[in-house]
Amino acid sequence: MIEARGLVKRYGRVTAVDGLSFTAPPGSVTGFLGPNGAGKSTTMRMVLGLDAPTAGTVTVNGRPYTGHRRPLREVGALLDAEAVAGGRRAADHLTWLALSNGIPRTRVGEVLDQVGLASAARRRVGGFSLGMAQRLGIAAALLGDPPVLMFDEPVNGLDPDGVAWIRTLLRSLAGEGRTVFLSSHLMSEMALTADRLVVIGRGRLITETTVAGLLAGGGGDHVRVRAAEPDELAELLAARGATVGREPDGALRVTGATAGEIGDLARARGLGLLELAPQRKSLEERYMELTRGTADYRSAPSPEPAAS
């Protein structure tokens, strides 16, 4: 379990993290989302004791990271896959980590197998591709068999096979009852991997929710209806308190009534329906709405292509 309470980090005049509280519980994948510069990496560094909070606390399994005697057995983390000294061989790097944390040497072979690097165990890390470096970083995180795992943008630079592999791995680690906390600025990635979401902007919590909760909340869902007698149906729906607008192609845009209710009403009145389609906002759209205004470096909208 990771718990942040009133976490603040200032660098001079920049407030990178601003009163952040959230929980990443065991047994689920918690996605940590926010635009570039939102404060995700800074928060993760504080979880690992690499940066000291200006105020507030963050604990791993009830204690600050630095309060654990064998931290690699409490939390495994991948923050920067390429931060390993290039001259070392993969297995030597992991052996050094294991021995300095009281972890048996035998774990090295096990985690290399687990991440698919067994055949590269004697190769120097400097010659690794980004994908291999990511796998080695994940092997290091798994070394102490920790109950908490934390990954900063773990799919960055991976090919589709690598992305699918990480997704499956993260889900299975959570399935074993571990706390999995991972950051991304891509909602599309989180939608496939996370159960819970902690969304931040400019160092502040925007929402802490489940993927299902984010999809359900926020409003803006409607039903698109094409009817044989649209004016009659629109009148009936309005009389029942629904709000009815028109789409550019003449279809009705109905809010305040479900597709099932609209279908029942049309059938009861003998009105023909040509199309009845609930329209839900995607997770990506919800996320964009939530973080709008908090992104520091957002690109200008692309101009419409010129009509030819």
Ligand SMILES: Nc1ncnc2c1ncn2[C@@H]1O[C@H](COP(=O)(O)OP(=O)(O)OP(=O)(O)O)[C@@H](O)[C@H]1O
């Ligand atoms: N060591 C530092 N000194 C000064 N400012 C810093 C430092 N580290 C981070 N910042 C600032 O803190 C803010 C948050 O940065 P952080 O890297 O935590 O964001 P992030 O959400 O991880 O972004 P990204 O998705 O781009 O990695 C940014 O404005 C950044 O410039």
